[in-house]
Amino acid sequence: MTRPAPLRDPFGRTVTYLRLSVTDRCDFRCVYCMAEQMTFLPKAEILTLEELDRVASAFIARGVRKLRLTGGEPLVRRNVMWLFERLSRHLASGALDELTLTTNGSQLATRAGALVGCGVTRVNVSLDTLDPDRFSRLTRWGRLDRVLEGIAAAEAAGLRVKINTVALRGPDGNEDELPDLIAWAHAAGRDLTLIEVMPLGEVGADRTDQHLSLAVLRARLEARWTLTDSDETTGGPARYVRVAETGGRLGFITPLSHRFCESCNRVRVTATGQLNLCLGREAGIDLRTLLRADPTGARLEAALDGALLRKREGHDFRIARNAPPATARFMSTTGG
């Protein structure tokens, strides 16, 4: 039997990485991600777990090798472990190299063992501060101790943990604490990746007040540490440096001060089944209608090639005072 051709866009980039959002809901309300009062989507609009499996499997059949479940908070989706278990068959068959997730860590303490059982080997945990009060302020609803317990449980179960940290300017952010956070992660043998705030969704705060340029931050870190550029990649958009003094690896995701589009191998599917070819662009393709109209999956498969022809060369982010967000979609809807 001949294998279907891989998904290729008009710029010759092959799509090998799918980020699939399994819910738009979350048990936190991070200040850069969500508004305090969020209206979540009606359940009927969200893909069922079976539909999520069908979408992911269609992409895997067309050459996706890495699948990341995200959200919202993926671990608050009811029965989400059923989906992990279903998807693990693609690891067993060799069709998929990696099944992973991005999580806020709040549920990891109880889920880590089951995730390992489904073939997950590493997780990204988002953590912006080690100060309990600041944590409560930045996440609005979160508790630091539960996340730290989650990280400990994940590692005890054998998962590798990478920390994702959004760099936030000023005393209302975490700017002053970033070197300590990096040192903390590296001391425990964890990579840490810094993320610039992206203008997604109206969160009730001015992005220019939150945005901290990672180019500026890097220069500051270089006054304290020796950073050496590294060619290492984890298949995502981060560029890495090695920190000589800590011995650890530090990633930078800098969509605004350095565009990373030229090597983009990723597409995203939202919890409502919208295929987004670029995080920073509004246009999506409605896979849910195709899924629901045709249980055989033939229409979905046929749509994927056509969809990829629409992948654009680069994103459209910019941060300026009072500028509207690049898209009205929240990061939590698209899947970070």
Ligand code: SAM
């Ligand atoms: N709830 C999970 C979590 O927090 O890890 C997964 C979803 S969250 C949307 C994924 C990542 O996006 C997190 O690392 C979060 O910090 C980041 N994020 C959310 N909103 C962002 C924004 N406006 N700009 C940059 N990163 C953002």
Ligand code: SF4
């Ligand atoms: Fe929830 Fe993650 Fe968004 Fe925070 S960043 S509100 S944890 S989805």
